[in-house]
Amino acid sequence: MKNAEDSQLVARAVSAQDTAAYGELVRRHQSQVRNFLRKLTGDIATADDLSQDCFMHAWNKLQTFSGRGSFIGWLLKVAYTTFLQSKRKSKRYAEILDQLGHKMETEGQNYSVQPDEVTDLDKLLAVLDEEERAIMVMSYACGLSHREISDATSMPVGTVKSVIFRGKQKIRTSFDIKDHQYG
Amino acid sequence: MTSKIINMAERIKDAEDRLLESMFDSAPIADDGFSTRIVRKIRRRVWLRRLALPVAAVIGGAIAVKPLAEVVTAAVRLSSLLPEELVTATTSLVPQVPMIVLGGMLLAACLLGLRALDD
Numbered sequence: 691m692k693n694a695e696d697s698q699l700v701a702r703a704v705s706a707q708d709t710a711a712y713g714e715l716v717r718r719h720q721s722q723v724r725n726f727l728r729k730l731t732g733d734i735a736t737a738d739d740l741s742q743d744c745f746m747h748a749w750n751k752l753q754t755f756s757g758r759g760s761f762i763g764w765l766l767k768v769a770y771t772t773f774l775q776s777k778r779k780s781k782r783y784a785e786i787l788d789q790l791g792h793k794m795e796t797e798g799q800n801y802s803v804q805p806d807e808v809t810d811l812d813k814l815l816a817v818l819d820e821e822e823r824a825i826m827v828m829s830y831a832c833g834l835s836h837r838e839i840s841d842a843t844s845m846p847v848g849t850v851k852s853v854i855f856r857g858k859q860k861i862r863t864s865f866d867i868k869d870h871q872y873g
Numbered sequence: 874m875t876s877k878i879i880n881m882a883e884r885i886k887d888a889e890d891r892l893l894e895s896m897f898d899s900a901p902i903a904d905d906g907f908s909t910r911i912v913r914k915i916r917r918r919v920w921l922r923r924l925a926l927p928v929a930a931v932i933g934g935a936i937a938v939k940p941l942a943e944v945v946t947a948a949v950r951l952s953s954l955l956p957e958e959l960v961t962a963t964t965s966l967v968p969q970v971p972m973i974v975l976g977g978m979l980l981a982a983c984l985l986g987l988r989a990l991d992d
Contacts, residue, residue, distance in 0.1 A: 707919055709912050709915050709916050709919065710912070712912065712915065713908055713909070713911070713912040716907070716908040716911050716912065717904055717908040720902070720904060720907050720908055721901040721902040721903075721904075724902045724907075725899055725901075725902060728899075729897075729899075738907075741907075742907075742910070742911060742914075745911045746911070746914065746915070746918075749915050810896065811896060811897065811899065814896055814897075826893075826897065827897060830890070830893045830894050830896070830897035831894075831897040831898065831899065833894075858889065858893070861893070
């Protein structure tokens with residue numbers, strides 16, 4: 691089982707409802723999915739809850755994985771959709787409470803961490819908007835290609851490239867980095 | 874050929890890309906029972922799904938047994954009370970039933986088609 695490729699494990703999980711095969715897939719990719727969602731939400735507990743939801747959704751949709759791209763690319767698409775759905779839900783919840791005259795702190799609306807825990811990465815992520823953050827994390831933290839990011843976000847490849855370009859510009863400006871002064 | 878060139882261009886990383894990769898990099902997260910929890914949840918769901926139909930059939934059957942027996946008994950009693958002419962007349966009407974059903978289906982299809990055209 692440990693030596694099997696992702697696509698073989700997916701085939702076993704789909705055809706025989708093999709939960710052990712799916713468990714191996716979860717073990718392999720949980721770190722990347724949880725890291726991705728932690729970077730998107732800025733909150734460990736919320737990210738871990740969303741990761742659980744993501745893997746449950748992924749199990750239900752597993753037969754839709756065509757095997758054309760990488761499994762992690764497909765999984766991050768599910769994770770990103772789960773994140774957006776949860777945001778929409780909490781936004782709607784806040785709107786209803788607002789209509790009823792209550793104020794509510796919505797979790798995960800913006801990237802925010804406790805002031806005493808701010809890292810360089812947090813500062814970096816804070817300058818990006820949500821879409822840029824998701825795409826930059828997929829590209830630089832998860833190593834997805836532009837094509838895979840395009841599939842995961844349902845955006846054209848050209849848009850993905852321009853979002854990455856914009857994100858880089860923002861980081862350069864915010865951290866006062868001149869072009870190619872690294873290395 | 875063009876897509877190969879594009880893919881290659883994507884793979885060529887400059888110093889900026891390498892710096893960003895190192896900035897975005899973070900330590901792997903230990904599993905700590907995470908995958909076990911997910912698998913346990915999924916197994917529970919699979920079992921619930923497998924059990925749902927047989928359990929519903931058993932419960933439904935248990936609820937339906939008494940009224941069904943009453944209906945059968947009543948039908949048997951009623952058939953013994955019917956006059957013989959009525960029974961023969963019903964038998965002669967039976968061949969018309971498929972035509973009536975077919976007509977009803979055609980009517981329903983037409984109504985649905987009209988509604989679809991309206992939409």
